[in-house]
Amino acid sequence: MRKLLFIILLITVNVFSQNEDEKQLKKIYDASLTKGQSYEWLKYLSNQIGGRLSGSLNAEKAVKYTKKQLDSLGLDRVWLQPVMVPKWVRGTAEFAYIETAPGVTTNVPICALGGSVATPSGGLKANVIEVKSLDELAAIGPEKIEGKIVFFNRPMQADLINTFQAYGGCVDQRSSGAREAAKFGAAGVIVRSMNLRLDDFPHTGGTNYGDLQLDQRIPAAAISTNGAELLSSLLTLNPDLQFYFKQTCRQFDDVLSYNVIGEIKGSEFPDEVLVVGGHLDSWDLGDGSHDDGAGCVQSMEVLRLIKETGYQPKRTIRVVLFMNEENGLRGGRKYAAEAKAKGERHVFALESDSGGFTPRGFSFDCSDENFARIEGWKSLFEPYLIHLFEQGGSGADIGPLKDDQIVLAGLRPDSQRYFDYHHAENDTFDAINKRELELGAATMASLIYLVDKYGTLK
Numbered sequence: 001m002r003k004l005l006f007i008i009l010l011i012t013v014n015v016f017s018q019n020e021d022e023k024q025l026k027k028i029y030d031a032s033l034t035k036g037q038s039y040e041w042l043k044y045l046s047n048q049i050g051g052r053l054s055g056s057l058n059a060e061k062a063v064k065y066t067k068k069q070l071d072s073l074g075l076d077r078v079w080l081q082p083v084m085v086p087k088w089v090r091g092t093a094e095f096a097y098i099e100t101a102p103g104v105t106t107n108v109p110i111c112a113l114g115g116s117v118a119t120p121s122g123g124l125k126a127n128v129i130e131v132k133s134l135d136e137l138a139a140i141g142p143e144k145i146e147g148k149i150v151f152f153n154r155p156m157q158a159d160l161i162n163t164f165q166a167y168g169g170c171v172d173q174r175s176s177g178a179r180e181a182a183k184f185g186a187a188g189v190i191v192r193s194m195n196l197r198l199d200d201f202p203h204t205g206g207t208n209y210g211d212l213q214l215d216q217r218i219p220a221a222a223i224s225t226n227g228a229e230l231l232s233s234l235l236t237l238n239p240d241l242q243f244y245f246k247q248t249c250r251q252f253d254d255v256l257s258y259n260v261i262g263e264i265k266g267s268e269f270p271d272e273v274l275v276v277g278g279h280l281d282s283w284d285l286g287d288g289s290h291d292d293g294a295g296c297v298q299s300m301e302v303l304r305l306i307k308e309t310g311y312q313p314k315r316t317i318r319v320v321l322f323m324n325e326e327n328g329l330r331g332g333r334k335y336a337a338e339a340k341a342k343g344e345r346h347v348f349a350l351e352s353d354s355g356g357f358t359p360r361g362f363s364f365d366c367s368d369e370n371f372a373r374i375e376g377w378k379s380l381f382e383p384y385l386i387h388l389f390e391q392g393g394s395g396a397d398i399g400p401l402k403d404d405q406i407v408l409a410g411l412r413p414d415s416q417r418y419f420d421y422h423h424a425e426n427d428t429f430d431a432i433n434k435r436e437l438e439l440g441a442a443t444m445a446s447l448i449y450l451v452d453k454y455g456t457l458k
């Protein structure tokens with residue numbers, strides 16, 4: 001009898017807290033969709049500040065603006081964490097054409113890859129060799145590559161439903177193509193933009209020369225997908241055509257910048273820290289609205305929603321706007337190093353860096369036990385059409401926090417349109433849908449609420 005009473009009590013407590021959680025999630029979504037701040041913040045960040053490449057004046061403006069906004073939320077503490085970041089400057093607009101016969105030219109849209117060296121001041125003109133992969137490049141060997149421009153033209157794989165997988169499957173051309181081609185004596189590198197649709201926007205992104213000396217580095221640029229298709233078909237008609245491009249980009253010494261941080265102190269377990277964040281820097285071509293202005297304002301909104309709905313967190317909840325994800329990850333590394341040096345105990349970190357599109361769920365990098373616990377909350381998210389709970393990656397900036405106890409998570413929005421904008425000039429505020437952005441913020445706040453309330457397993 002006593003056992004039965006205990007079971008009834010346990011069920012009652014469970015049902016009660018389930019109802020309480022349902023109510024709290026409803027409050028969070030209501031507040032985000034009816035009096036949210038995320039869209040207004042992003043409007044300012046995108047339209048009044050714009051692209052925020054590390055080390056730029058705009059990046060510093062973004063630090064000041066977001067700190068001021070966090071200051072206005074009545075958090076327990078807001079501060080800047082200094083971090084040295086690389087400074088790379090694009091210079092004047094790039095220019096390129098395909099020359100099929102002397103004087104017969106067609107202009108094509110290109111942009112320098114981040115970190116690339118400039119071409120000679122008069123530009124670079126050479127024959128082109130097209131390859132689909134780094135392996136194909138290595139198989140061809142130096143004699144057919146020397147003095148030429150290597151054209152990496154492997155498209156993103158269209159039959160993968162998750163476009164991040166397709167991106168992961170071809171980004172090595174951009175990140176390592178110039179380094180590998182330089183080893184075979186190439187004069188320059190042109191990479192097909194990481195974009196699934198055919199359009200005229202070249203997409204930048206970091207390229208890494210590894211330990212190549214400065215005088216061995218060759219200029220690298222991205223070409224739009226339409227440009228890549230054209231170059232490839234003209235090459236089949238005339239393998240001797242020439243490609244010309246000119247870029248004036250330059251690397252400067254590192255400069256001082258900041259991670260922007262704010263927190264609400266936990267009422268019961270203040271030493272357990274939950275982080276929610278995105279990266280404040282962006283590439284310079286667009287406004288960085290999806291990558292990753294969206295993730296920053298959603299993360300700020302999580303703390304605002306917690307306060308707005310009157311929830312008192314048990315654990316310390318911290319928003320971190322990381323600097324320099326795109327071309328260095330210095331902010332993420334600095335944050336983790338300082339947390340470790342201070343002996344801070346981070347139990348959970350959530351990053352939003354996959355665009356401001358309709359949220360589908362989360363990906364978790366954690367123990368099976370913690371994953372099973374979190375999966376148990378799945379039904380609470382069903383009314384909001386959030387269904388994806390999977391084990392996998394999380395986010396680049398929170399990666400350095402990884403240890404065997406922390407739960408790392410990434411918001412997973414619908415990924416079908418992300419690479420239409422990623423690192424390109426059209427990643428602007430008009431590509432953001434207000435409700436999708438707000439649903440993402442509410443979804444993140446709901447998860448933070450549940451993790452705060454129930455904790456994680458050690």
Ligand SMILES: [Zn+2]
Nearest residue numbers: 291292325353
């Ligand atoms: Zn990003």
